[in-house]
Amino acid sequence: MNIMPRKPWAKWCFFASLGMLLFGYGFITASYKVFPYSLISMANEGWHTLMELWKPGPSFPKNPRWELPIYSSGEPFEMKLLLARHTENWDVEIVVIDFDGRIWHRWLLDVHALKARWDSDPERLNWRTSVEEERLFVHGMALLPCGDLVFNLENLAMVRMQPDGEIVWFKSIKSHHSMELDLDGNIWTCGAEKVNPGSPANPWIDQSILKLDTNGNILQYWSLTELLQRNQFHGLAYPEFPDYHNDRYHVNDADPYVIDDTTGRFNRFDILVSLRNANAIFVFNTLDSTIKYFSSGHFTRQHDPDFIDGNRISVFDNRFVGADPSEPTTRIITINAMNNTLFTNFIDSSYCMTMGRLQWLVPYFVLITNPHAGRTYVVSKEQKVVWAHNYYLPSGARGKLLDARVLKLPIHSTFDTLPSDSP
Numbered sequence: 001m002n003i004m005p006r007k008p009w010a011k012w013c014f015f016a017s018l019g020m021l022l023f024g025y026g027f028i029t030a031s032y033k034v035f036p037y038s039l040i041s042m043a044n045e046g047w048h049t050l051m052e053l054w055k056p057g058p059s060f061p062k063n064p065r066w067e068l069p070i071y072s073s074g075e076p077f078e079m080k081l082l083l084a085r086h087t088e089n090w091d092v093e094i095v096v097i098d099f100d101g102r103i104w105h106r107w108l109l110d111v112h113a114l115k116a117r118w119d120s121d122p123e124r125l126n127w128r129t130s131v132e133e134e135r136l137f138v139h140g141m142a143l144l145p146c147g148d149l150v151f152n153l154e155n156l157a158m159v160r161m162q163p164d165g166e167i168v169w170f171k172s173i174k175s176h177h178s179m180e181l182d183l184d185g186n187i188w189t190c191g192a193e194k195v196n197p198g199s200p201a202n203p204w205i206d207q208s209i210l211k212l213d214t215n216g217n218i219l220q221y222w223s224l225t226e227l228l229q230r231n232q233f234h235g236l237a238y239p240e241f242p243d244y245h246n247d248r249y250h251v252n253d254a255d256p257y258v259i260d261d262t263t264g265r266f267n268r269f270d271i272l273v274s275l276r277n278a279n280a281i282f283v284f285n286t287l288d289s290t291i292k293y294f295s296s297g298h299f300t301r302q303h304d305p306d307f308i309d310g311n312r313i314s315v316f317d318n319r320f321v322g323a324d325p326s327e328p329t330t331r332i333i334t335i336n337a338m339n340n341t342l343f344t345n346f347i348d349s350s351y352c353m354t355m356g357r358l359q360w361l362v363p364y365f366v367l368i369t370n371p372h373a374g375r376t377y378v379v380s381k382e383q384k385v386v387w388a389h390n391y392y393l394p395s396g397a398r399g400k401l402l403d404a405r406v407l408k409l410p411i412h413s414t415f416d417t418l419p420s421d422s423p
Contacts, residue, residue, distance in 0.1 A: 068388075068390065069101060069389070069390055069391075069392060070099075070100065070101040070387075070388070070389055070390075071377075071385070071387065071388040071390075072099065072100075072386070072387050073384070073385075073386040073387065075365075075378070075380075075386040075387060077099040077361075077378070077387065079098075079099070079361070079406050079407065079409065080096050080097065080098050080104060080406070080407050080411065080415065081096070081097050081098075081099075081367075081376070081389075081404060081405065081406050081407065082094065082095075082096055082141065082143055082403075082404070082405050082406075082407055083095050083096075083097060083376070083389075083391075083401065083403070083404050084137075084138045084141055084151070084401070084402040084403040084404070085374075085391055085399055085400065085401050085402055086137065086399060086400045086402065087108075087393075087399075088393045088394060088395060088399075090111070090136070091108065091109060091110055091111055091112075092108075092109040092111050092136075092137060092138050092402065093106060093107070093108050093109070094106070094107040094109065094138065094141065094149060094151070095107075096143075096407070096411075096415045097389075099387060101389065102418060103419070104415045104416075104417075104418055104419070105163065105414065105415050105419070106419075107149060107161060107163075107165060108165075109138070111136040111137070111153065112136065114136075114153050114156075114157070114159065114170075115136055115153070115156065117157075117170060118153070118156045118157050118170075118172055121157075121170070121172045123172050136153070136154075137153075137154050137402050138151045138152065138153065138154065138402050138403060139152050139154040139176055139177050139178075139355075139402060139403065140152040140154075140175070140176065140177055140178045140179035140189055140190075140403065141179055141403055141405075142179045142180065142181050142187065143407055143411065143412075144160075144181075144185075144214060145185070145412065146412060147162075147163050147411075147412030147413075147414040147415070148160055148161065148162055148163070148168060148214075149161045149162075149163075150179065150187060150214070151179070152175045152176055152177070152178075152179055152189060154176050154177075155174055155176045155192070156172065156174060157170055157171055157172045157173065157174075157175070158170075158171045158173055158175040158179075158187075158189065158212070158216065159171075160214070160216060163412075163414045169215065169216045171212075171216045173191060173210070173218070174191055174192050174193065175189045175190065175191055175210065176189070176190050176191070176192065177189075177190045177251070177252040177253060178190055178252065178253045178254055178255070178304070180254070180255050180256055180258075181256075181258075182211075182256035182258060182268075183256070183258050183268055185214060186211055186212065186213055186214070186219065187211070187212040187213070187214065188209070188210070188211055188212075188254050188255070188256050188271065189210050189212070189254060190207060190208070190209065190210070190251045190252065190253070190254050191207065191208040191209070191210045191221075192205050192206070192207045192208065193205070193206055193207075193208065205247055205248070205249075206223055206224060206225045207224045207249050207250075207251045208221055208222060208223050208224060208251075209221070209222040209224070209227075209251070209254045209271060209273060210254075211286075220286070222284075222289065224249050224251060224273075224275075225237050227284060227289060227291070228291075230289060231284075231289075231290060231291040233291065233294070236249075236275070236278055236280065247277060248277060248278075249275045249276075249277055249278060250275065250276040250277040251273060251274065251275055251276070252274050252275075252276045252303055252304075253272070253273065253274040253303065253304050253305055254271055254272070254273055255271065255272040255273075255305065255306055255307065256268075256270075256271055256272075257269070257270045257271070257272070257307050258307075259307055259308075259309060259310065261309045261310040262310065263310055264309055264310015264311040264338075265292070265293065265310055265311050265337050265338060266283060266292075266293075266307060266310050266311070266337070267310070269285050269286050269287050270283050270284070270285055270286070270292070270307075271283065271284055271286055272305050272306070272307055272313065274302055274303065274304070274305050274315075276301050276302060276303070277301075278296065279296055279297065279299060279300050279301065279302065280294065280295065280296035281294075281295050281296075281302065281305045281313065281315065282294040282295070283313075283337075293337050295313075295335055295337075295340065298315075298317075298333065298335060298342050299315050299317035299318075299319070299333065300317065300318065300319050300320050301318040301319075301320035301353075301354070302315050302316060302317050302318060303316045303318060303354075303355060303356040303357065304316045304356060304357045304358055306358065306359070306360065308334060308360060311336060311337050311338050312334055312335065312336050312337065313334070313335050313337060314332060314333065314334050314335075314345065314358060314360065314366075315332070315333050315334075315335065316330070316332060316352075316356045316357065316358045316368075317330065317331045317332070317333050318330055318352055318353060318354065318356055319331060319351075320353055320354070329347055329348060329351060330347075330348045330351055330352040330356065330370070331344055331345075331346060331347045331348060332344070332345040332346040332348075332358055332366060332368065332379075333345060345366065345379075345383075346366070346368070346379050346383050347383075348368065348370070352370045352371070352372060352373070353372070354372070355371040355372070355402075356368075356369060356370060356371065357369040357371075357403065357404060357405070359405055359406055361378065361406055364380060364381035365378055365379070365380055365381075365386070366378070366379050367404065367405070367406055369401060369403070369404040370401075371400055371401045371402060371403075372400060373398070374390060374391040374392070374398040374399045374400055374401050375388060375389070375390050375391070375401070376388070376389050376401060376404040377389070389404075
């Protein structure tokens with residue numbers, strides 16, 4: 001049997017033909033967007049998004065003095081701060097410090113023991129089946145006039161604790177993100193629960209606004225879905241966000257109006273709400289549950305909007321916009337609710353992708369917290385950093401700040417004596 005010998009160039013012709021065929025189909029796919037164009041586009045977008053997430057943002061501040069544990073320009077601040085931060089072993093430490101960095105009081109929270117208490121609580125919202133260790137943290141806290149600390153163990157419980165660390169009450173209400181006191185001393189926070197309009201295999205999360213007294217009793221409750229539906233915001237109540245189908249709102253703030261100004265659009269019965277995943281904020285009146293102000297499009301993945309006065313709102317604009325910007329930056333903006341105009345108060349050359357807080361202090365000063373950078377700092381109206389606290393772990397690594405706020409005077413006498421072991 002005479003078998004023709006295989007030509008050495010035959011396989012190369014085969015691969016060349018195959019390459020030309022694939023190139024041709026690739027050209028057709030790109031030109032006419034036929035299969036698998038959508039899959040390739042999604043994969044490409046996902047890859048660029050991951051690259052952006054892994055890319056570190058520009059460092060801020062660039063002055064080496066501002067990288068010290070405490071930097072001060074000499075501006076006199078006679079106030080104290082409440083800071084929550086991770087320890088080296090992922091527990092949480094909450095401290096009262098002054099602007100010189102001295103620690104006046106310390107709570108060391110064993111978050112694993114608190115999680116075990118939640119696990120054994122028959123009243124817990126038990127649809128949350130697991131919590132990663134690094135996700136056990138404090139997000140939202142307040143100091144009561146009596147000196148007790150109230151805080152959210154994120155997405156699990158709200159806890160009230162005495163200065164000596166004794167737990168007064170522990171409520172498994174899945175509170176999260178923020179905590180503020182109103183003019184009557186009541187507690188406002190964000191809540192959540194699983195709802196299931198369809199298949200049990202495809203639940204989604206309805207989030208809520210909660211008002212509690214200082215004994216941990218829920219006084220009022222607003223479902224976000226019901227609130228948005230009632231006010232004809234159906235596009236927000238039923239968004240088509242495929243990435244967020246289990247967290248369609250991601251409410252991250254609920255601030256009561258606690259300002260003396262009564263001449264503007266807002267009043268003491270109003271609550272300012274932030275919906276991170278909708279890039280939106282709104283103000284609703286608690287007497288009739290009407291949304292009286294709404295804003296979206298000026299910011300992305302925002303945090304911690306605050307009332308400045310009766311007409312203006314400030315926003316911590318994270319500016320998370322995926323792979324688009326080459327150097328993303330975070331900024332503080334002010335929105336005038338009377339004419340919806342916007343003013344940029346401060347642009348931070350560092351990047352705070354998630355979390356973040358702001359707090360207006362004495363006139364023209366604002367406290368800004370970048371948790372992932374381990375930094376909280378005060379900026380003047382001239383956009384100058386006049387004070388900064390950089391959190392370093394004992395190992396020398398930069399630590400993570402979970403929350404920071406300046407305490408309003410007067411505070412309880414418990415925090416007037418400097419402990420002997422304070423640095």
